Amino acid sequence: MRNPLLAPELRQYLAQGDIQALQQFCTAGHPGVVAEFLAGLNPPEILQVLSHIEPGLRAEIFSKFDVDIQLELADILTRRELASIITDMSPDDRVDLLKKIPEDQREALLPGIAQAEREDIRRLSSYPEGTAGAVMTSDYATLPADLTAAEAIDKLRREAPDKETIYYAYVVDADRKLIAFVSLKDLILARPNRRVADIMSRDVIFARVTDDQETAAGKIQKYDLLALPVINGHDALVGIITHDDALDIFSQEHTEDMEKLMAIAGAHEAGVYLRTSAWAHFKNRSGWIFVLALLGLVSGYIVQSFEGLLMQIALLATFMPMLADTGGNTGSQAATLVVRALAVNEITTKDTLTVLIKEGKVALLLGIMLAVFAFGRVILFAGGTGNSIGHPLFEVGLAIAAALGLQVITATLIGALLPMVAARLKFDPAVVASPALTTIVDITGLLIFFVTAKLMLGI
Amino acid sequence: MRNPLLAPELRQYLAQGDIQALQQFCTAGHPGVVAEFLAGLNPPEILQVLSHIEPGLRAEIFSKFDVDIQLELADILTRRELASIITDMSPDDRVDLLKKIPEDQREALLPGIAQAEREDIRRLSSYPEGTAGAVMTSDYATLPADLTAAEAIDKLRREAPDKETIYYAYVVDADRKLIAFVSLKDLILARPNRRVADIMSRDVIFARVTDDQETAAGKIQKYDLLALPVINGHDALVGIITHDDALDIFSQEHTEDMEKLMAIAGAHEAGVYLRTSAWAHFKNRSGWIFVLALLGLVSGYIVQSFEGLLMQIALLATFMPMLADTGGNTGSQAATLVVRALAVNEITTKDTLTVLIKEGKVALLLGIMLAVFAFGRVILFAGGTGNSIGHPLFEVGLAIAAALGLQVITATLIGALLPMVAARLKFDPAVVASPALTTIVDITGLLIFFVTAKLMLGI
Numbered sequence: 001m002r003n004p005l006l007a008p009e010l011r012q013y014l015a016q017g018d019i020q021a022l023q024q025f026c027t028a029g030h031p032g033v034v035a036e037f038l039a040g041l042n043p044p045e046i047l048q049v050l051s052h053i054e055p056g057l058r059a060e061i062f063s064k065f066d067v068d069i070q071l072e073l074a075d076i077l078t079r080r081e082l083a084s085i086i087t088d089m090s091p092d093d094r095v096d097l098l099k100k101i102p103e104d105q106r107e108a109l110l111p112g113i114a115q116a117e118r119e120d121i122r123r124l125s126s127y128p129e130g131t132a133g134a135v136m137t138s139d140y141a142t143l144p145a146d147l148t149a150a151e152a153i154d155k156l157r158r159e160a161p162d163k164e165t166i167y168y169a170y171v172v173d174a175d176r177k178l179i180a181f182v183s184l185k186d187l188i189l190a191r192p193n194r195r196v197a198d199i200m201s202r203d204v205i206f207a208r209v210t211d212d213q214e215t216a217a218g219k220i221q222k223y224d225l226l227a228l229p230v231i232n233g234h235d236a237l238v239g240i241i242t243h244d245d246a247l248d249i250f251s252q253e254h255t256e257d258m259e260k261l262m263a264i265a266g267a268h269e270a271g272v273y274l275r276t277s278a279w280a281h282f283k284n285r286s287g288w289i290f291v292l293a294l295l296g297l298v299s300g301y302i303v304q305s306f307e308g309l310l311m312q313i314a315l316l317a318t319f320m321p322m323l324a325d326t327g328g329n330t331g332s333q334a335a336t337l338v339v340r341a342l343a344v345n346e347i348t349t350k351d352t353l354t355v356l357i358k359e360g361k362v363a364l365l366l367g368i369m370l371a372v373f374a375f376g377r378v379i380l381f382a383g384g385t386g387n388s389i390g391h392p393l394f395e396v397g398l399a400i401a402a403a404l405g406l407q408v409i410t411a412t413l414i415g416a417l418l419p420m421v422a423a424r425l426k427f428d429p430a431v432v433a434s435p436a437l438t439t440i441v442d443i444t445g446l447l448i449f450f451v452t453a454k455l456m457l458g459i
Numbered sequence: 460m461r462n463p464l465l466a467p468e469l470r471q472y473l474a475q476g477d478i479q480a481l482q483q484f485c486t487a488g489h490p491g492v493v494a495e496f497l498a499g500l501n502p503p504e505i506l507q508v509l510s511h512i513e514p515g516l517r518a519e520i521f522s523k524f525d526v527d528i529q530l531e532l533a534d535i536l537t538r539r540e541l542a543s544i545i546t547d548m549s550p551d552d553r554v555d556l557l558k559k560i561p562e563d564q565r566e567a568l569l570p571g572i573a574q575a576e577r578e579d580i581r582r583l584s585s586y587p588e589g590t591a592g593a594v595m596t597s598d599y600a601t602l603p604a605d606l607t608a609a610e611a612i613d614k615l616r617r618e619a620p621d622k623e624t625i626y627y628a629y630v631v632d633a634d635r636k637l638i639a640f641v642s643l644k645d646l647i648l649a650r651p652n653r654r655v656a657d658i659m660s661r662d663v664i665f666a667r668v669t670d671d672q673e674t675a676a677g678k679i680q681k682y683d684l685l686a687l688p689v690i691n692g693h694d695a696l697v698g699i700i701t702h703d704d705a706l707d708i709f710s711q712e713h714t715e716d717m718e719k720l721m722a723i724a725g726a727h728e729a730g731v732y733l734r735t736s737a738w739a740h741f742k743n744r745s746g747w748i749f750v751l752a753l754l755g756l757v758s759g760y761i762v763q764s765f766e767g768l769l770m771q772i773a774l775l776a777t778f779m780p781m782l783a784d785t786g787g788n789t790g791s792q793a794a795t796l797v798v799r800a801l802a803v804n805e806i807t808t809k810d811t812l813t814v815l816i817k818e819g820k821v822a823l824l825l826g827i828m829l830a831v832f833a834f835g836r837v838i839l840f841a842g843g844t845g846n847s848i849g850h851p852l853f854e855v856g857l858a859i860a861a862a863l864g865l866q867v868i869t870a871t872l873i874g875a876l877l878p879m880v881a882a883r884l885k886f887d888p889a890v891v892a893s894p895a896l897t898t899i900v901d902i903t904g905l906l907i908f909f910v911t912a913k914l915m916l917g918i
Contacts, residue, residue, distance in 0.1 A: 029662045032682045157647050166644055167626055167685075184643065185625055188616050203488045221710060223491045224703035226626075226685065243702040244683035250709040251680060251803065258716060258795050273800035274813065278820035285792050286825055292788055293829055296781030297836065304777045311770065318763045321901055322755030324780060328787075329751055329894045333744050336717050341732035344710065354733065361737035362744065369745055370752055377756065435788045438897075442780055 002069075004040035014045060019052050026053045026061065035064035043072045056161070059088030068275060070097055074105070083112030090164060091117075092137035092245070095124045124239070132216040133209030135249065136230045136239030141169040143182065143196050150192035156184065164242055168227045171200050176236040178204060178229055206231055209238060214253050217246040218345065257343070260430035261336070288435065295439045299324075299446055306450040309459055313391065316453055319374065319400050320446070327407045327445040328438035330366055331415030334359050335437055338419045339429045349424040355416050363412035371405035391457055403452035410448065411441040461525075463499035473504060478511050485512045485520065494523035502531045515620070518547030527734060529556055533564070542571030549623060550576075551596035551704070554583040583698070591675040592668030594708065595689045595698030600628040602641065602655050609651035615643065623701055627686045630659050635695040637663060637688055665690055668697060673712050676705040677804065716802070719889035747894065754898045758783075758905055765909040768918055772850065775912055778833065778859050779905070786866045786904040787897035789825055790874030793818050794896055797878045798888045808883040814875050822871035830864035850916055862911035869907065870900040 006025075013021045026034050026049065038046050038061065046069075050058050062070065062085050074082055074097070086094045086109065098106055098121060110118055120138050127133025141163045143152050156166040169187075171180040180200035190199045206229045207216040220228050220243055227240040276284075303310070303320075310317050338355060341347045347355060378397035415437055419429035453459070465484075472480045485493050485508065497505050497520065505528075509517050521529065521544050533541055533556070545553045545568065557565055557580060569577055579597050586592025600622045602611050615625040630639040639659035649658045665688045666675040679687050679702055686699040735743075762769070762779075769776050797814060800806045806814060837856035874896055878888035912918075 030664060030682050033662070033664075153647065160644060160648055166647075184647075185619060188612065188625075188643075189619055203492070205489060205492075217706075221703065221706040223489050224701075226702070243685070243706075244680065246706055247676075247680040247702070247709060250706060250713065254709065254713045254716070255799050255803070257713070258799055261717065261795070273796055273805055274810070274817065278817055278824065281796075281817070281821045282824040285789075285821065286828055289785065289788055289792070289825060290828065290832070293781055293785050293832060296784045297777075299780030299784070300777035303780060304773070307773055307776065310776065314763070314766050317766070317769065317776075318756075318759035320779070321758030321762060321783060321905070322752055324783065325755045325758070325894075325898055325901060326748065326752050328897065329748055330744070332894065333748075337732055337740075340714050340717055344714070346732055351733070358733065358737055358740070362740045365737065365741040366745055366748060369749065373749070373752060435784075435791065438787065439784055442784060446780070 002039035002066075003036045006037045007040035010037070010041060010049065011045065014048055022049050022052050026057065031057065031060045032064045035061050039065060039069055043069070043076055046073060047076065055084065055088050059085050063089050063093040067097070067100055068272075071100060074101060079108060079112055083109055087113050087117050090137055091120055091124055091139055091239075092135060095121055099125065127209055130213055131209060132207040132211040132213055132228075132230050132241060133232075133239070135213050135216070135245050136209075136241050137164050137245075138239050139164045140227070140229070140237070140240040141166055142172055142237070143169045145171050145180070145195070145197040145200065147196050148193050149187045149190040149196065149199060152182070152196050153184070153187050156187075164240065165227055168225075168240070170204075170229055170237055170240075171196065172237050175234070176238075178206060178231050178235065178237040180204060181229065183226075204229060207241065208232070213241075213249050214343070216241050217249040217253075220246040221250075253343075257339070257430050260428060261339075292435050292439050295443070299439075299442045302443065302446045302450065306446075306454075309450060309454060312459060313396060313453070313457070315378065315396060316400070316449070319404070320449070322374075323404055323407055323445050323449050324442045326370060326404065327411035327441040330363065330408050331411035331437050331441045334362070334412045334415035335419055338416050342419060342423050342429050349420055352417070352420045352424075355420065356413060359412050359416040360409070363409040366412065367405035367408040370408055371401035374404045375401035395457060399453045399456040402456060403449040406448050406452060407441075407445040410444055414441055414444065461498035461528075462495045465496045466499035469496070469500055469508065470504065473507055481508050481511050485516065490516065490519045491523045494520050498524060498528055502528070502535055505532060506535065514543065514547050518544050522548050522552040526556070526559055527731075530559060533560060538567060538571055542568055546572050546576050549596055550579055550583055550598055550698075551594060554580055554593075558584065586668055589672055590668060591666040591670040591672055591689050591700060592691075592698070594672050594675070594704050595668075595700050596623050596704075597698050598623040599686070599688070599696070599699040600625055601631055601696070602628045604630050604639070604654070604656040604659065606655050607652050608646045608649040608655065608658060611641070611655050612643070612646050615646075623699065624686055627684075627699070629663075629688055629696055629699075630655065631696050634693070635697075637665060637690050637694065637696040639663060640688065642685075663688060666700065667691070672700075672708050673802070675700050676708040676712075679705040680709075712802075716798070716889050719887060751894050751898050754902070758898075758901045761902065761905045761909065765905075765913075768909060768913060771918060772855060772912070772916070774837070774855060775859070775908070778863070779908070781833075782863055782866055782904050782908050783901045785829060785863065786870035786900040789822065789867050790870035790896050790900045793821070793871045793874035794878055797875050801878060801882050801888050808879055811876070811879045811883075814879065815872060818871050818875040819868070822868040825871065826864035826867040829867055830860035833863045834860035854916060858912045858915040861915060862908040865907050865911060866900075866904040869903055873900055873903065 010022070010025070013025070038049060041049070050061065053061070062073070065073070077085070086097065089097070101109070110121075113121070124134070124136070124138060139162060141156055141159055143155065147155065152169070156169060160166045167184045169182055169184070170178060171182065173179055180202045181204045182196055182200040186199050205219055205223050205225065207219060209230055209232050216228055216230070219225070220241065225243065227242045229237055230239045230241060232238045338347070375397045378400055379393060418437060422429045469481070469484070472484070497508060500508070509520065512520070521532070524532070536544070545556065548556070560568070569580075572580070583593070583595070583597060598621060600615055600618055602614065606614065611628070615628060619625045626643045628641055628643070629637060630641065632638055639661045640663050641655055641659040645658050664678055664682050664684065666678060668689055668691050675687055675689070678684070679700065684702065686701045688696055689698045689700060691697045797806070834856045837859055838852060877896060881888045
């Protein structure tokens with residue numbers, strides 16, 4: 001977010017060299033709010049302001065800028081200044097930034113960063129995007145089990161400035177295996193001379209580095225955690241995911257799910273719609289549109305091959321758009337519900353039969369409703385078009401009603417089945433949900449429509 | 460979630476009257492995990508287990524059951540037992556439960572609940588669903604500004620069992636106006652004899668009771684908060700929304716957005732797909748399907764009125780399904796991106812023109828791509844169908860290409876515009892996004908298609 005509201009005041013402070021006013025501005029508010037207002041300035045001005053505040057806060061404000069502003073600033077900072085800010089940033093934020101810096105610039109930067117931080121960056125960058133390992137931070141607090149509560153609070157107090165949170169601390173053994181956790185609340189509530197070992201909870205909820213980030217965020221939600229410890233293949237504690245990461249993950253997955261439903265490709269940050277160029281939008285969106293247009297030609301061929309039937313009973317053409325739309329709509333509804341139920345772990349691929357039975361019942365109700373509607377429409381308002389070549393209106397109405405009912409039932413079942421199949425094949429169920437599905441049920445729907453009409457009317 | 464894994468063991472403990480084992484089971488794990496395993500038993504068994512654990516934990520485990528289990532248990536608990544559990548539940552959880560209990564049962568319950576809790580319930584229930592007031596809890600910690608850090612920690616320690624969180628405490632004046640906040644971390648880091656007034660931060664980020672719950676959750680995300688204070692019309696502090704509420708709100712909004720995109724009505728909890736009856740699903744889904752089917756008939760009428768044109772150039776019918784699908788797809792893509800950008804506050808209704816220009820450029824690129832594709836398809840593979848009554852294939856191809864290009868451009872612009880208009884009229888942008896949009900651009904698309912063909916081919 002860029003908020004230009006205070007830009008004139010900030011520029012005036014800069015022009016007057018009123019460093020105290022700038023410092024006061026930067027320390028008074030939440031770093032996120034400060035970053036929002038600073039973003040109203042241009043990059044050289046931002047750097048000037050940042051140069052007057054102490055390194056810890058500077059890195060914190062820097063982390064709160066949108067990534068494009070961070071990259072603009074990175075471009076005009078000296079290598080040494082940038083390395084210093086990166087060293088002061090929290091481990092997960094700095095890895096996110098480094099991943100976006102061009103490789104040659106990144107390589108040039110690393111020598112300026114202290115050995116320990118460099119190792120940490122290398123380790124955190126090694127996990128694939130979308131895993132718990134890639135979103136965790138390594139600034140967590142640990143406690144030896146034999147400290148007293150008072151000693152433990154003392155230790156957390158000393159380490160607080162370097163830790164992402166001191167509200168949860170973890171107990172590990174000599175191999176850094178995760179054994180237990182203890183909250184600051186537990187420590188404060190305990191008598192000061194009680195041992196951590198007597199207060200800590202051994203039943204720790206954790207994630208593995210290879211877990212999906214959404215699974216990890218789901219645990220934070222389900223168990224109302226402030227932080228979730230992350231362990232590696234040797235069960236050693238290597239990081240934590242905090243409650244605010246979980247919110248970011250949920251928000252990102254929300255955007256991705258909606259875009260997948262609409263067949264929009266391309267990995268990206270939340271909140272970059274306006275800053276993405278029209279050309280980049282085109283590249284993200286055109287692929288599927290083209291594939292679906294190709295598939296749409298299949299529908300065209302079906303129409304073409306039943307041309308004779310259409311010419312004989314023109315009323316059929318009138319119902320073609322409604323038939324296609326309705327199939328797409330009922331199928332998409334079923335698919336959306338199934339995709340979401342899979343995402344929140346309410347159902348698994350084992351429930352395929354249960355889901356199909358449930359959707360079958362709903363589809364039957366929807367099918368009957370629409371069949372009655374279509375039949376009524378034909379009988380009441382068809383005028384003279386139906387029986388143009390000797391077919392009683394009643395028969396044509398029955399055929400259209402039956403075709404529509406069948407289309408709704410198959411479309412709904414296909415809509416429910418496709419995400420389940422995708423999930424079983426380890427694809428993301430959301431990608432098969434909407435436009436792809438609409439195009440598929442268009443094809444099946446037209447086939448059902450024409451074949452039903454042909455058979456029932458004996459043409 | 461119901462996990463039947465440990466049901467046999469739990470039943471054995473019950474049969475043997477091994478109360479100690481049951482107590483140990485209930486205290487060892489996270490209440491959420493305990494609730495998951497207990498949910499594998501039937502309601503009378505669950506009650507038996509719960510009767511052996513102390514009231515505080517019992518209420519906590521009870522809160523973690525899915526709402527349908529809570530209601531089943533509420534049905535078989537005596538009024539006095541249920542009132543006691545409700546009294547012990549956290550304010551926001553108990554209001555959620557009471558809202559779902561039938562009114563007569565609720566009226567009968569209230570006298571059994573202590574005066575203070577009853578008032579609290581009445582107050583929290585008074586805010587409309589979906590507002591910050593309706594999701595907040597009233598169990599927050601406050602501190603007088605003149606306490607020392609040591610005294611403040613002491614006060615939080617004493618009050619901890621009754622508070623949702625002690626990690627954030629708020630400072631209010633005599634009228635309960637929110638003045639400042641202080642974190643337990645700040646208190647622990649401060650010298651013990653420093654005053655709260657010197658440590659606290661006066662720049663508090665807050666929500667109003669009438670704010671949308673998503674706006675409030677968005678602040679928690681943006682500023683990485685553990686809790687967000689909520690104030691009423693007189694600026695008095697009346698509650699807090701915690702980080703775990705924010706995750707629940709995000710998850711619920713995610714489900715709702717996806718369902719709105721697919722025109723599924725009905726307010727409901729996350730994770731109840733399987734437990735919702737087929738009939739209830741039908742009621743949630745049939746309304747829009749019916750309305751859209753009605754609108755689909757409009758497309759039908761358009762086809763019907765251009766019957767003559769279709770009969771003359773049968774190739775047009777072949778492109779009808781692709782034209783309708785492609786318009787729906789490109790329009791839905793634009794709508795989805797705009798809906799999401801609105802939801803994450805990246806754009807507001809003031810950006811309508813900017814968005815339309817951006818989408819116009821994307822649409823132009825997509826339109827050109829598809830027009831070229833359609834023209835190629837006509838020229839290369841049309842066989843003899845195109846020029847059946849004297850129209851050169853080249854002209855027919857140009858007409859189809861132009862119509863498809865125009866359809867893509869208008870559909871994309873309509874897709875971008877509709878959510879902006881809905882947002883300006885204070886409707887939820889998501890409802891106009893998918894099936895409604897698809898049906899609308901079907902109608903505009905067919906009109907464009909036939910009119911373009913008619914004009915360009917001079918029929």
